[in-house]
Amino acid sequence: MEAQKPKLVISSGAGISAESGIKTFRDADGLWENYPVMDVASADGFRRDPELVHRFYNERRKQLLGAQPNEAHKILVELEKDYDVYVITQNVDDLHERAGSSKVLHLHGELMKIRSVSDPDYIESLDIEHLETTPATRGKRGDLMRPHIVFFQEPVPNIEEAARIVSTADIFVVIGTSLVVYPAAGLLQCVRPGTPIYYIDPNPASTAGIPDVTVIKKTASAGLRELKDMLEKRL
Numbered sequence: 001m002e003a004q005k006p007k008l009v010i011s012s013g014a015g016i017s018a019e020s021g022i023k024t025f026r027d028a029d030g031l032w033e034n035y036p037v038m039d040v041a042s043a044d045g046f047r048r049d050p051e052l053v054h055r056f057y058n059e060r061r062k063q064l065l066g067a068q069p070n071e072a073h074k075i076l077v078e079l080e081k082d083y084d085v086y087v088i089t090q091n092v093d094d095l096h097e098r099a100g101s102s103k104v105l106h107l108h109g110e111l112m113k114i115r116s117v118s119d120p121d122y123i124e125s126l127d128i129e130h131l132e133t134t135p136a137t138r139g140k141r142g143d144l145m146r147p148h149i150v151f152f153q154e155p156v157p158n159i160e161e162a163a164r165i166v167s168t169a170d171i172f173v174v175i176g177t178s179l180v181v182y183p184a185a186g187l188l189q190c191v192r193p194g195t196p197i198y199y200i201d202p203n204p205a206s207t208a209g210i211p212d213v214t215v216i217k218k219t220a221s222a223g224l225r226e227l228k229d230m231l232e233k234r235l
Contacts, residue, residue, distance in 0.1 A: 008083035008231075009169035010076060011187055013090045015176015015201055016220040019070040022063070022093055043153040046146065050135040057147040060092075061111055061131045069099035072175070072220035075228055077101055083171075083231075088162045090177060090184050092149060105165065107158050107184055113148035114139070120157070123148055159183045166190040173198045173227065176220045179205040198227055 014022070039045045040056040077100040079085050087096050087104045092111040096104045114133055116122040124139050137145045150156055166172060167190045174197070179185045188210060191197060197213040200223030207213045214230075216223040 005082065005084040006170040007168055008079060008085045008171045008173065009166055010085065010087045011089075011166075011172070011174045011177065011184065012087060012096070012220075013175065013177025013181075013184075016070075016072050016089075017067075017091050017093055017095055018176065019072060019219060019221055020067040020093075020095055022067055022091075022095075038152065041149070041151055043151045046151060050146070053147065054133050054135060054137070057111065057149065058132045061126070064093050064111055065128065065131075067093070067095065069095045070221055072224045073099035073101070075221070075224040079228065079231070086165050086169075088165060088184075088187070090181065105158055105162055107150070107156055107162060109147070109149035111147070111149070114145040115148040116143035117146050118143060156183055162187060163190045167192060169195055171196050171198070171231070173200065175200045175223070177201070198230075200224065200227065 035056060039049070040053055046053045073095050076085060076087060076096070080102060085101065085103065087101050088107060089096060089104060090107050092106065092109050094110065094112050113123050113125050114137070115124070116139060122139065122141070122143060124145070126133075133145060133147070135144070139145045162184075166187045169191060172188075172191045172195055174188070177184070179188075188197070193211070195212065197210060198216060199207060199210075199213055200216045200218060200220060202217060202219050204215050204217055207215055216226055218226065
């Protein structure tokens with residue numbers, strides 16, 4: 001009987017997608033692609049100007065089409081050979097899936113999907129031929145649709161499932177995140193005592209109070225190369 005693989009849980013943030021050319025709203029003092037973040041990524045902003053929000057995410061989808069998974073995404077796929085890898089991502093792009101990761105949970109929504117304005121559980125995928133939406137866009141059953149993005153001021157539906165996955169991790173890895181965006185940053189509190197934690201970021205936040213943490217002060221790709229070598233020595 002095949003031995004069970006250790007569970008490797010990854011929490012990925014904007015830093016892993018930055019190497020693919022995906023910009024983050026924290027790169028420029030609260031502006032995201034020259035827009036104030038709360039205008040294009042908040043519930044209030046969507047209520048005030050839904051046309052602007054739709055247009056903004058149409059632009060993000062076009063940008064995403066020109067991006068490719070980078071080495072960091074690919075290393076996570078390679079790690080599935082020896083580990084049961086779960087990726088919990090704050091990113092709304094689909095680069096983890098396009099790289100081949102088999103278990104991906106999105107905390108903040110998905111850029112390539114839209115959902116019903118009136119029923120948050122009704123979600124549709126967009127195809128490459130029809131990426132643009134407007135406030136008048138309707139889904140297949142007639143609902144008015146909006147970007148499938150968890151806006152600021154909205155609850156994070158997948159956070160409980162993420163906490164459950166983290167609580168079963170044998171190894172927990174945080175990649176490319178500031179550790180200040182909640183509730184995602186709170187996942188560290190769900191790690192079982194004694195579980196090794198690795199934190200990969202070129203400009204890591206303070207890890208004071210986080211036990212069993214190894215900081216790798218590198219970009220996502222370089223840091224994951226180093227982590228992969230470290231994990232191979234553990235097997």
